[in-house]
Amino acid sequence: MVNVTYVAASGSRQTVAGNVGESVMQTALNSGVDGIIGECGGSMACATCHCFVDEAWTDKTGTRMDGEEDxxxxxxxxxxxxxxxxxxxxxxxxxxxxxxxxxxxxx
Ligand code: FES
Structure with missing residues (x-):
């Protein structure tokens, strides 16, 4: 399992465990994390899964996919x-x- 901490805009933190291969969006939905909607189910059509990667982790999460910035x-x-x-x-x-x-x- 892979632990992910979601920090809400209010500052509250929630740490949940996800499976290797699962997305950060899906992990949030599976664990009832508020603040990520994921309306399109991960097909890059909604932007309701927006997050800001903590600066300590940006090297590991890599760069944006094609089309992500748009x-x-x-x-x-x-x-x-x-x-x-x-x-x-x-x-x-x-x-x-x-x-x-x-x-x-x-x-
Ligand atoms: S769930 Fe990520 S773009 Fe829709």
């Missing part, structure tokens, strides 16, 4: 350098302990 441009909260679509970050053993911050709103 969608992030339409996100409810303005894109930042660390913005990612959480449906496009797949859990690997290297990501155990990952921290992502959630925007105030996804819609």
């Amino acid at each position: 969608l992030l441009d339409c996100a409810a909260v303005e894109m930042q350098d660390t913005s990612r679509l959480s449906c496009q970050i797949r859990l690997t053993p290297d990501l155990d302990g990952l921290v992502v911050h959630l925007p105030e709103s996804q819609t």
